Amino acid sequence: MSDLIDSRKQIILPVLFGVEAATVRELKKLELPAGEILVTDGQVAFRPEDEREIPRLAARFNYNCRTAERVLIGLSSFRATDFDQLYDCSRQLPWEDWLDRDFALTVTGYSLKSQLFGVPAMQSVIKKAIIDRLVQVRKLSPGSRITEDKNKGELVIRFAAVKDEITIMLDSSGDGLHKRGYRPLTHAAPIRETLAAAILDYMFYLRNQQQGEILLDPVCGSGTFLIEAALLSSGKAPGLLRSFAGQKMGLVGPEIFQEEAEFARARELPLPKHKICFGSDISRRSVQNAGLNAERAGVAQAIDFRVADLRQLRAESIKAHADADRILVIANPPYGERLATPEDSAAINCALGALVVEKDTGMNKKGWRLGIISADRNLEKQLGFHADKRRKLYNGMILCQLFQYFKTGPRPKIKAVKGNYIRGTDSSSSCHDD
DSSP states (O other): OGGGOBOOOEEEEEOOTTOHHHHHHHHTTSOOOSEEEEEETTEEEEEESSGGGHHHHHHHHHHHOSSOSOOEEEEEEEEOSSHHHHHHHHHHSOHHHHSOTTEEEEEEEEEESOSOOOHHHHHHHHHHHHHHHHHHHTTOOTTOOOOOEEEEEEEEEEEEEETTEEEEEEESOSSOTTOOSSOSSOOSSOOOHHHHHHHHHHTTHHHHHTTTOEEEETTOTTOHHHHHHHHHHHTOOTTTTSOOGGGGOTTSOHHHHHHHHHHHHHTOOOOOSSOOEEEEESOHHHHHHHHHHHHHHTOGGGEEEEEOOGGGOOHHHHHHHHTOSOEEEEEOOOOTTTTSOHHHHHHHHHHHHHHHBOTTTOOBOTTEEEEEEEOOTTHHHHHTBOOSEEEEEEETTEEEEEEEEOOOSOOOBOOEETTEETTOSSOOOOTTOO
16 A cells, blocks of 8 residues: 555645745745756745754745735545545555644545545544544554643645545645734725735736836735735745744644744835835725724835725826826726725726826827736626736635736727627726716
8 A cells, every 4th residue: 555655745735726836936046055946826835855954944935925815735645445444545644754643633624526425434434544543653552542732833734636646745734824923904906915925926027127117006905916026025034924824733833933933033124214105095094094004014104094085086196296106006906806895996996097098099008017916707897908918816715807008019909799899798988988
């Protein structure tokens, strides 16, 4: 049976669908040891040549990864098409080497395109195999129970069954990595921090910021885009404000986390003394909360927050206030599936488009770029022009698209024909309808 088990260890990073490329780019900046990056849908993994690097990598990724959802230590994998195989292979694994004695054990996971698809039953089988293995190794009587004390700690064992291949992992993060520690106060339906960081990557925020471009979010809510951008500009690691499950695990431990915290802090840069990010929202409470979140993140000095109605903003006054010739607008506006009515959503989309895109030519105003993440399929029609690029992303469980307007030339209008739009599917109105 043991010859069917692949015991090569790796670090596995679950990511939101569509974020994989951004995660790969950030891993390449983390001074990794020799190894291989492996990418599949919704997952990026790193398999080092020397498995002794695994504990250090777990700590490094927890502190530094901006776009991954959590850091899992991949312990082994095997093929199983029935519960007997699942039990036998799981029991063969050296759990006594991986698990801290007397810690509470939680088993969770998922099944995709596999003959084993009953997740609760799979959880029970794997948990039984672990306990039976530990009872045997500890030379206890068959059927004995083992101590599980949550006061000592809790270990979360995760499995992924994909096309009958079972991967067993140990969660070193605890809370998801989107919980940075700076946002206890939230407004309704905020964008996840990990997704915001990926969108900044896809919009080439850092490269252009270094060339003098400032960031504007005119519907900033709790300030996630702006705070993530300021963290990125300063090189501040996103995980330094929180703790991780791996700090209590014997497989990793507090000493390695302390060393990796020092590694992360050594990479920090001074924040610019001038404002590089600007945010506004019609809600005074949201703006106040955003300011508090920025203070907790240690980046308040780089962000200008103010209360303003998006529909009253004008490009000329924004450029004058920011003292900048290049502006990137990024927004996660409310849309019908989240907060706004379809009519409200259309009005917000039109106002965002009017900041950047000339209504007659479709050209971007000089020095302006625009990125909007939305589930609104009518957004391009409302703006009157097709985006230069669209990227499918998930905001929570909602399928969205990142609409990017960055080209400097004119764009052809989306023409209305008998109540519908060319290349469109319905009769929703445009911002520029007469």
